[in-house]
Amino acid sequence: MPLFRRPSKPPQDAAATPITNRTYESESLEDAQADQDQLESGDLPSKAKIRLNRTISGELPWMSTYAIPDFILVERLRIEPLAQVTGTCYFHAATDNQGHIFLDSNLEAANLVRAYYRAKDEALSRLIQEASLVGAHAVLNARYRFRREETVVSFTILGTAVRFTGLNPPKRPLVSPLSGEETYKLMTRGWLPVNMALGYHWHCMPVGFSTKFSIARNWYNQEFTDVSEQFMQSRQLAIRKMHQDGARDYPVGGFVGVKVDYSVEETEILFMRSGMFDNGITVGGTFFPYDDAGRAEVPAFNTEFFVTGASVVRLASGKLSPSDIARFLLMT
Amino acid sequence: MAEYSDLPQDALSRLHQESENFVFTSDLSVNEFILVEEAGFTPLGMVMGSSIYHIGYQQANWTKNQEMTVLSQAMYNARELAMTRMEEEADALKADGIIGVRLQVSHREWGQHIAEFVAVGTAVKAKDGTSHRTIKDKPFTSDLSGQDFYLLMQAGYRPVSLVMGSCVYHVAHQGTLAAIRQLGQNRELLPYTQGLYDARERAMERMQTEAAELKAQGIVGVHLNESNHSWDSHVLEFFAVGTSVVKFKEVEMQAPGLMLPMNDSSVD
Numbered sequence A: 001m002p003l004f005r006r007p008s009k010p011p012q013d014a015a016a017t018p019i020t021n022r023t024y025e026s027e028s029l030e031d032a033q034a035d036q037d038q039l040e041s042g043d044l045p046s047k048a049k050i051r052l053n054r055t056i057s058g059e060l061p062w063m064s065t066y067a068i069p070d071f072i073l074v075e076r077l078r079i080e081p082l083a084q085v086t087g088t089c090y091f092h093a094a095t096d097n098q099g100h101i102f103l104d105s106n107l108e109a110a111n112l113v114r115a116y117y118r119a120k121d122e123a124l125s126r127l128i129q130e131a132s133l134v135g136a137h138a139v140l141n142a143r144y145r146f147r148r149e150e151t152v153v154s155f156t157i158l159g160t161a162v163r164f165t166g167l168n169p170p171k172r173p174l175v176s177p178l179s180g181e182e183t184y185k186l187m188t189r190g191w192l193p194v195n196m197a198l199g200y201h202w203h204c205m206p207v208g209f210s211t212k213f214s215i216a217r218n219w220y221n222q223e224f225t226d227v228s229e230q231f232m233q234s235r236q237l238a239i240r241k242m243h244q245d246g247a248r249d250y251p252v253g254g255f256v257g258v259k260v261d262y263s264v265e266e267t268e269i270l271f272m273r274s275g276m277f278d279n280g281i282t283v284g285g286t287f288f289p290y291d292d293a294g295r296a297e298v299p300a301f302n303t304e305f306f307v308t309g310a311s312v313v314r315l316a317s318g319k320l321s322p323s324d325i326a327r328f329l330l331m332t
Numbered sequence B: 001m002a003e004y005s006d007l008p009q010d011a012l013s014r015l016h017q018e019s020e021n022f023v024f025t026s027d028l029s030v031n032e033f034i035l036v037e038e039a040g041f042t043p044l045g046m047v048m049g050s051s052i053y054h055i056g057y058q059q060a061n062w063t064k065n066q067e068m069t070v071l072s073q074a075m076y077n078a079r080e081l082a083m084t085r086m087e088e089e090a091d092a093l094k095a096d097g098i099i100g101v102r103l104q105v106s107h108r109e110w111g112q113h114i115a116e117f118v119a120v121g122t123a124v125k126a127k128d129g130t131s132h133r134t135i136k137d138k139p140f141t142s143d144l145s146g147q148d149f150y151l152l153m154q155a156g157y158r159p160v161s162l163v164m165g166s167c168v169y170h171v172a173h174q175g176t177l178a179a180i181r182q183l184g185q186n187r188e189l190l191p192y193t194q195g196l197y198d199a200r201e202r203a204m205e206r207m208q209t210e211a212a213e214l215k216a217q218g219i220v221g222v223h224l225n226e227s228n229h230s231w232d233s234h235v236l237e238f239f240a241v242g243t244s245v246v247k248f249k250e251v252e253m254q255a256p257g258l259m260l261p262m263n264d265s266s267v268d
Helices: A029-040 A046-056 A068-076 A110-133 A180-188 A209-217 A225-246 A322-331 B009-015 B030-038 B069-092 B146-154 B176-182 B190-213
Strands: A079-092 A138-149 A152-164 A191-206 A254-272 A280-283 A286-289 A295-314 B041-054 B097-107 B114-126 B157-170 B218-227 B235-247
Touching: A029 A046, A029 B190, A046 A079, A046 A110, A046 B190, A068 A079, A068 A180, A068 B146, A068 B218, A079 A110, A079 A138, A079 B190, A079 B218, A110 A138, A110 A152, A110 A191, A138 A180, A138 A191, A138 A295, A152 B190, A180 A191, A180 A254, A191 A225, A191 A254, A191 A322, A225 A254, A225 A295, A280 A295, A286 A295, B009 B041, B009 B069, B030 B041, B030 B146, B041 B069, B069 B097, B069 B114, B069 B157, B069 B235, B097 B146, B097 B157, B146 B157, B157 B190, B190 B218, B190 B235
Parallel strands: none
Antiparallel strands: A079 A152, A138 A152, A191 A295, A254 A295, A280 A286, B041 B114, B097 B114, B157 B235, B218 B235
């Protein structure tokens, strides 16, 4: 549907059909700008705050993203849904003017990795701000989505803020991406879902002709040990980072519902001349001379490892009691 | 039958219950049918409402985040029209409510700005004659399946109405200057964040307002859908939809048994 075709006269609504009479009030450009400023200063858009306040005061109904069986299971745990809460962030990783991503001295795409973490952290902190505003103990059923287009990483998370009946509000609400059924099963076995964690690592490994061409031309079976080793290393680093990320705000007993994504990809790295008498660089026994602009393009392999999971902690050997949860929330 | 003047004659004769040839129709599966009966309801017939809507035009400001109110309004009105017609069909069947409502939007090839909005569901009636109609004397509506409906009634909640909110938002294109300024920096793209954030909030708030007007206590099974409906790539519709409920009795349900399936559905 082409949207920008200019009409000869301003648009006109046909006379309203009598059975629909609701009119939506539109957002003014000033409001949009004010919301942007508020987000920049670490606050929530005013519309979000108004909605949450009206929900918690009972003026608007509570809402929950749970499917019905999940909703009823969670109610049995004396957990009340309060409001749907959300957080989102678009983050741009630094590039040069042709859109290349900078690598650090270890040839890791630190900027990109940072963009993933920043997008996640900003969005998560908005989600938590919203949840704190309604006095929630936890955000359950938090569904999230990472997306990357070129150098822009976006993260959106959407869940149901809930209250554990009879407990005081905590300093920082818990976040769990698990479904109601999973939460129920965990909580009847003494485990409490605590947070969601991300592990991400991206490494770019330049290779010489011996590797590059043996991959393309060789006829016999062989392993490219340096690529596999690099991949294993990326994996270990990503998983270690997930542990660190999970343990940042709460003690963690382990991870469940872990999702893994990885890729190994052929690419090129641009190396820049660093000194006057620098003629080129040697990678894996191959010499790559710099061109007139002082650049050398070296074949390389990207190894990327992405892992997210729900961190859980064991508080009891049997069914969790409200006092177990209260004690844990006080501890953090 | 002057009160249902909005409905085609064919629909009215199909829905005429006193006729000798009346049998109920439903799109319920056998399991759903049995459970709906178990919950004390009996299906009356499939009901449908449709609206073919011409979506108006609105000029978006290329560099500004803004709501496309003409489009939000169009998407809402068209769905509301389809829903209301479906409710009228249910009225003609003297139903208490409609379950399993599906709201679909499809675009037609014979017109670029034309979309067809259809609402389909199964009208049901309480067997004991109690009325479950809304405070506006309309049949209740819900997008719950037969199983969900049964479970909800067992837990002491009654569906009130399918509630929805729509917001069509234009996310600003970035100017060249802004793009150059941020090249070498790691930074958040605030216009994108704010645009999508506000659009989601608006859709949710509108849905909640609709439920509040019907004096519902809560909304279950909320879905928040994003879709572009083949507009310009920077224009998105956020559509929040869920079933609003009220608690009509306190029940202590039997504790569910913990069943852990031994087959791993994640392995093919």
